[in-house]
Amino acid sequence: MHHTTHTVLRNLAEGILLVVTVLFLFLGNIRSALIVATTIPFALLFASILLDLRHIPANLLSLGALDFGMVVDGSVVMVENILRHVTRKNGEHLSLGAKIGMAAHEVQRPVFYARLIIITAYLPIFTLQRVEGRLFRPMAWTVVFALLGALLFSLLLAPILASYLFKPNMREWHNPLLVAWVSCTGAN
16 A cells, blocks of 8 residues: 555656646746646645545545646646736736736636536536446546636636746746747748
């Protein structure tokens, strides 16, 4: 049991480290990457607390079903939009808090609805009975609780963390690989 727990924790840590690396490469800003990566432990803690309150056992299937990309996508959208607003040259008369508020308000509905759609996709699993229900319902609860935690983080905590970590004179970084790809394909 100790070996299994160690393996799961190592895999979770490696997954978080990989997500932070990929986020940094694409966002180009370590502060943005750290804010977004903080979503993962927050969502896992949120799911663990709710699972414990509902007396639902977490198992390897439950933890293995957590897709970190699915967990962080709302925060990526929120933080990237905040970064875009903060680094924008027009609107210099606005305070940092006003820019963050506008950026968060701009994407809060799409982030909420995207989460709601993913959570809705898990609803049929809750109707499973007998062995199938015992096996897959804890997994569905774990994913739904983690997604709810990630939603709370992206809507409430990510803008607050951005207000502490972002500076008014920040510059937006454009990934040269993505810029080259856009110029080659002619996509706008």
